[in-house]
Amino acid sequence: MRVLVCDDEQLARDRLVRLVDTMEGVEVVAEAANGREAVQAARRMQPDVVLMDIRMPDMDGMEAAACLARSEQPPALIFCTAYDEHALDAFRVRALDYLLKPVSRDDLSAALARARTLTRAQRAAVANELPQAQASQRRQHISARTHRGLELVPVEDVRYFLADQKYITVRHSGGEVLIDETLKDLEAEFGDLFVRVHRNALVALNYIEGMEQAPAGHHQLRLRGLEDTLVVSRRHVAGLRKVMLRL
Known part of the structure; x- marks a missing residue:
């Protein structure tokens, strides 16, 4: 059984690695110092189990767990933390166990024994039951499945969300990805960072440069760092003007 150990404290990682090394049929295949590194390492190494701390910089354990649950073959998650107040949230993201x-x-041996009984197909079935808002707090990253695997886009880098039938295009500083979410849920989660400019578009407040009237008569929005513009629907023009006055 392949294990990934994630903790921002080196001593804590070393201790877990030593414990795992004493067990037969189990090996540590990667280590990570935060949730972002854990997601990236899991994409490369495909571990069966992730031993995950919760309070970590950059990306915490809860958000990383939500991202990992979106993987095509999600690993089993065992939280190892010094804090017991996160237990309920841990099981909301379908953690297999919660160790203090x-x-x-x-x-640890008992938890790994339980993980051994779960097949990857069973873990994938559990992950598919998770609601869209998997983390107990607002995400700092948007996760998307691409041909490169699971990609993480910092919310602060997102220029806009654009709905197109079933999927949402996430335009960011490095290009764009597709996610299977709804604008309604994204607006509920990030409503103070983004503004609705059209029934199919949410735009990041930090990147709004200006609004102008196009030759065709409709209004369009210019975004900092992008050549393309977004159409502003009539019903959102007045509200957008008010928002821009506060920027």
């Missing part, structure tokens, strides 16, 4: 530090060998 200092993690004992017996507890």
Whole structure:
């Protein structure tokens, strides 16, 4: 069984690695110092289990768990943390177990034994039951499945969300990705960072440069760093003007 260990403290990672090394049929295939590194390492190494801390910089364990659950073959998640107040949130993201530090060998062995009984297909079936808003707090990253695997886009880099039938195009500083979410859910989660300019578009407030009237008569929005513009629907023009006055 392949294990990935994620903790922002080197000593904590070293201890978990030593415990795993004493167990037969289990090996540590990668280590990570935060949730972002864990997601990237999981994409490369395809571990069966991730031992995950919760409070970490850049991306915490809960957000990383939500991202990993979107993988085509999600690993089993076992949280290893010094804080017991996150237990309910951990099981909301379908964690297999929740171990308090200092993690004992017996507890870890029992948790890994339970993980061994789950097939990847079973873990994928559980992940598919997760709601769209998997993390207990607002995400800092948007996760998308691409031909390169699971990609993470920082929310602060997103220029706009554009709905097109079933999928949402996420335009960001490095290009664009497609996600299977709804504008309604994105607006509910990021409503203070983005503004609705059309029934199919949410735009990042930080990147709005100006609004102008096009020769065809409709209004369009210019965004900093982008050559393309977005159409502003009539019903949103007045509200957008008010928002821009506050920027």
